[in-house]
Amino acid sequence: MSSVTLSIDAMGGDHAPEVVLEGLQLFCRRRSDVNFLLHGQSDALAPLVSKHKLASRCALIDHPDVVSMSAKPSSALRKGKTTSMWGMIESVKQGEASAGVSAGNTGALMAMSMMILRKMPGVHRPAMTAIWPTLNGRSVVLDVGANLDADADQLVEFAVMGEAYARAVFGTKRPTVGLLNIGAEDEKGRDAVKFASEIMRTRDIGIEFKGYVEGNDISMGVADVIVTDGFTGNVALKTAEGTARLVSRYVREALTSSLLSKAGAALAASGLRDLRTKLNPSSVNGGVLLGLNGVIVKSHGGTDAEGFATAIKLAADLANSHYMEEVSSGLKRVSQLGIAPETVE
Amino acid sequence: MSSVTLSIDAMGGDHAPEVVLEGLQLFCRRRSDVNFLLHGQSDALAPLVSKHKLASRCALIDHPDVVSMSAKPSSALRKGKTTSMWGMIESVKQGEASAGVSAGNTGALMAMSMMILRKMPGVHRPAMTAIWPTLNGRSVVLDVGANLDADADQLVEFAVMGEAYARAVFGTKRPTVGLLNIGAEDEKGRDAVKFASEIMRTRDIGIEFKGYVEGNDISMGVADVIVTDGFTGNVALKTAEGTARLVSRYVREALTSSLLSKAGAALAASGLRDLRTKLNPSSVNGGVLLGLNGVIVKSHGGTDAEGFATAIKLAADLANSHYMEEVSSGLKRVSQLGIAPETVE
Incomplete structure (x- = not known):
């Protein structure tokens, strides 16, 4: 297994950033092949990174704002570019990370992921x-x-x-x-x-x-x-x-x-x-929005450190798999049969 | 509580008529205020009635046919008039019984109940x-x-x-x-x-x-x-x-x-x-098709005797309640508000 970089929204979730960092620590103890881009408010994150001795595994990327758990997707989209969630997805889009994880607002995460990563060819709806x-x-x-x-x-x-x-x-x-x-x-x-x-x-x-x-x-x-x-x-x-x-x-x-x-x-x-x-x-935490040009794992907002570690593991496993190619070739097969016409964007 | 008569489809369910009669016996041991019209094939039922000592509580009504568990509702409706299920519902329609129970084919039971009992005024769909x-x-x-x-x-x-x-x-x-x-x-x-x-x-x-x-x-x-x-x-x-x-x-x-x-x-x-x-x-067995001019309780097809007794108890309780009047006055209230127009039949 080669080394993988994952992008993490450190500010998303009911108990962020503490639970996010605790989850990272749990995961890092078990696996040494994954490094992290940690998106969030540096002031809050730096002490936690040092407390959990994660400095060698994490690069901190500062974002002043956080998408609140109650924000509407439309408003998150309009005002979201300065948030940790947006930054997390953008790192996946730019290829700096192979997959991303957030425990934040589900509606906002779906809307931002669709806007930034776009749908795969042949996908009507993720x-x-x-x-x-x-x-x-x-x-x-x-x-x-x-x-x-x-x-x-x-x-x-x-x-x-x-x-x-x-x-x-x-x-x-x-x-x-x-x-x-x-x-x-x-x-x-x-x-x-x-x-x-x-x-x-x-x-x-x-x-x-x-x-x-x-x-x-x-x-x-x-x-x-x-x-x-x-x-x-x-x-x-x-x-x-x-x-x-x-x-x-x-x-x-x-x-x-x-x-x-x-x-x-x-x-x-x-x-x-x-x-x-x-x-x-916690043992089954982590959902993926299938059909986008990139892997974003959604963790349950109320999860604990163990659950967040499970979501990270899912992201790492997907990053190491051929899942994007598999999905894409499956969709091509269907569209060639003329069942699901290519979506117009 | 005054005495109540219930109409029973003795041939409906995966383990009919045995489980139906066992359920009746369980119920009869607990309650003395309910009597039964037992619809089905006399040859099969008479020995079971005598075995379970139910003769004083049951009147047997012979029907040659049985709706099979796999019959389509449409075919059950066309060919159903000689079945125990049809007879059971007809007794409720004629006022010979205050409520009916069947563990038989759900689709057929719904279709027959709607045809025989008709919808209450103001009901679009039961x-x-x-x-x-x-x-x-x-x-x-x-x-x-x-x-x-x-x-x-x-x-x-x-x-x-x-x-x-x-x-x-x-x-x-x-x-x-x-x-x-x-x-x-x-x-x-x-x-x-x-x-x-x-x-x-x-x-x-x-x-x-x-x-x-x-x-x-x-x-x-x-x-x-x-x-x-x-x-x-x-x-x-x-x-x-x-x-x-x-x-x-x-x-x-x-x-x-x-x-x-x-x-x-x-x-x-x-x-x-x-x-x-x-x-x-078994302890929560029994569903009711609400919105008809009569009470028909649907028991789970695979239930045991205890479950069938629970369904009978539900039918008896409904027969003793003002539920039909309550439903009807609720519907009248809604239709007077002009939200749900009277249904046209």
Whole structure:
């Protein structure tokens, strides 16, 4: 693995810059092949860099302003050029870094990334990914909120981009792709979903299409890539988070309900530690806006240092992969079939 | 509580008629105020009725045919008049029973219910409910799959019907209503969702509207009623089921991973039994197609006897409530405001 430079928005996130720097430190202890361009307010960052002994791995780039977590994307775009987020993306655009990471305002990050990096040829709309823990390991779900809707062509594009992404992130040779619907039968579902299914079933777009999957199939790991529109995907992702939190609460109550239960929980401590690790959202933190000329990883805004380190690892893995070429060649294949015409910009 | 008669499709469901009769027996042991019209094939049912000693509580009504679990709604409608499902609904229509229950083919049940019972005045589209376990108790989520989409007027109708339903089922005086979206800010989301929110915020439709909620808020119990379109609601419901199953599997693995963990699990047995009860889907089984001139409860097709008993209890509770009047007066209120014009049939 050759050395990689990543661009970091040090000011983005609910607990920035502290958590960002702690995450960097965690990551740097584990990996020595990555260096960083750290974008943000020097006054705030310099003491943290020295505290965490990161000076040899980080170059500090000063930006006076920060995109607030509540800023509207449109206003962030207008007034954003002096912010750490803009600087982070610009470094990726200029080729100074192979990928970028921010835990900041999602809407602003998507809008700025699209404006600075532009869409790949053949992409109608970029899509946001999430990594979803399943019975068999992990799956990629997209779109989880970059768009409100998706027509059939866009769903096919999401499938092609998500499949290339799964190959890069999981190392799976032939990831399977499922299309989220509310029934397994051919005649069920919205028109866009039915048309997308027909295209993927009948045209050779070079992916392993498994047909429709339902909400309960996602966690069961029936496909490596789950394709849906951004509204549905966002609701599904957050619903799963809420359900996991509810069940975790039930487990805690069950194991503290009596002295005997508490004693049992103490004995089972090592198993329960594994459980906590599995349910820890930090371990799957990091989404990517697929379809841009550059890799930007979005970390959850409220994540902890471990979660930010996970997002950095994802960026480093993508920087080391051929994912951009894979996505681009997949999109070319689809556009040559005449399904998804080149987008006009 | 006065005596109530319920109409039962004894042939519907993956394990009918056995599970249906076992569920009836469980219910009858707990409640003596309910009698049953049992629709199905007499030859199959008579021995089960006598085995479970239900003869004094059930009148058997013979139907030669059964709607198969895989039948398309259109074909079930054409050829359905001789089936137990049709007979079950017809008894509700004729006033012989106050409510009906089936664990059969969902699409067929919805289509037949709409054809036989007709929509209430003011209803554009009926909506299917689900009861969702939360941190605070239970919430109603609708639509979970009766429709593929919903415009703003329909979402407002769902809110009004769901609120009346929550009052009847939970006994809550002023249930709160949340609208499912992918962000809490006013400017986020699909147009239909934004328009529906504006109507509920600015017009006096007589409900306690809490604004937007996100997927993770459902399990946290932030509102008693969660309103969404049928596609999103169905995906959310099934995603939550899948996630709960995954986490349960993790818990089981954690507590059987070593001898020590197993010993701990044995000590914590009573707490873990509570956990199993809480996670048992049987305890929240039963959806209702709101907006029809009659109460039909849909049980999960794969439910067990306990789950079928839960669906029967829901039907009995609704039969004993003023829910039809509540829904109807809520709809009248909305239609008088000129938001949702009377539907033309």
